[in-house]
Amino acid sequence: MLLKIGVDIGGTEIKAGLITSQGKVLKKIVVLTEAEQGKAVVIENILKAISLIVKSKKFKKIPSIGVGCPGPLNPITGVVGDTPNLPLKGVNIKEIIKKRFKTKVVLNNDANCFILGESLFGAGKGCKNLVGLTLGSGVGGGIIINKELYYGKGNAGELGHMTIKLNGMIASCGNDGCIEEYVSRRGLMRLAESFGLRVEEPIEIYNLALKKNPSTIHLFKEMGIYLGIAVANLANAFDPDKIILGGGISGAWTFFAHSLKDEVKKRAINKANIVKGKLGKNAGIIGAAALIK
Numbered sequence: 001m002l003l004k005i006g007v008d009i010g011g012t013e014i015k016a017g018l019i020t021s022q023g024k025v026l027k028k029i030v031v032l033t034e035a036e037q038g039k040a041v042v043i044e045n046i047l048k049a050i051s052l053i054v055k056s057k058k059f060k061k062i063p064s065i066g067v068g069c070p071g072p073l074n075p076i077t078g079v080v081g082d083t084p085n086l087p088l089k090g091v092n093i094k095e096i097i098k099k100r101f102k103t104k105v106v107l108n109n110d111a112n113c114f115i116l117g118e119s120l121f122g123a124g125k126g127c128k129n130l131v132g133l134t135l136g137s138g139v140g141g142g143i144i145i146n147k148e149l150y151y152g153k154g155n156a157g158e159l160g161h162m163t164i165k166l167n168g169m170i171a172s173c174g175n176d177g178c179i180e181e182y183v184s185r186r187g188l189m190r191l192a193e194s195f196g197l198r199v200e201e202p203i204e205i206y207n208l209a210l211k212k213n214p215s216t217i218h219l220f221k222e223m224g225i226y227l228g229i230a231v232a233n234l235a236n237a238f239d240p241d242k243i244i245l246g247g248g249i250s251g252a253w254t255f256f257a258h259s260l261k262d263e264v265k266k267r268a269i270n271k272a273n274i275v276k277g278k279l280g281k282n283a284g285i286i287g288a289a290a291l292i293k
């Protein structure tokens with residue numbers, strides 16, 4: 001059985017897993033990122049997570065390592081760009097891991113890993129063309145065409161920066177009205193503020209919605225409408241077999257799915273099949289391991 005190591009570098013935690021070629025997670029380690037401690041600590045934590053996996057079994061040869069990291073990044077050189085939630089700007093994470101573990105290392109952005117994992121082992125299994133959106137700290141995007149990740153000149157799939165509103169909310173990228181500013185963690189918190197809700201974390205909005213709090217029900221409905229505008233554009237542009245949603249915020253699916261689908265129906269010329277990912281919190285490590293062919 002061919003084993004691989006999948007690593008998912010997030011702003012809050014780093015996950016590493018021992019994964020079979022069938023996408024099964026045999027072992028998983030979670031280490032805190034400690035992003036606020038700076039570059040050196042984050043790199044040490046990434047290496048720590050991987051070495052805990054390496055030490056978990058007696059390997060004749062350390063398995064190849066697939067790494068998913070928030071972009072922008074260069075998958076070929078391995079250098080990470082100016083990622084908002086991680087102090088890894090200019091770090092060649094691929095080389096660092098390769099040097100330490102002396103095995104093959106493949107790097108890609110985390111949203112690409114998400115859609116690759118879902119396409120092989122999750123909600124997109126058997127599909128030819130897919131679009132993935134991860135709703136988390138930001139909004140990531142990944143595109144699968146003919147069962148392969150689509151890169152364009154290198155950076156295709158920056159779907160979170162799709163403009164959905166003229167003169168909209170100022171975005172972290174310098175643009176305004178990016179979909180990311182409406183349906184990410186940050187977006188939800190901004191919506192909460194505009195609804196006069198006093199909450200510290202998106203999970204509180206979700207918990208209030210569970211208790212049928214009318215403002216939060218309305219808030220998720222509005223979030224679904226914004227997301228629907230973006231998804232309708234994606235359906236028209238790609239006409240994919242499925243559009244798969246992932247990331248922490250997609251956990252509120254029951255509260256926004258209805259308005260999302262209504263909005264898409266209203267706007268899209270192509271019929272869209274919108275679903276939630278099936279791999280849950282393991283999508284990142286499974287997808288990262290799947291980078292290794």
Ligand SMILES: [Zn+2]
Nearest residue numbers: 161171173178
């Ligand atoms: Zn943007």
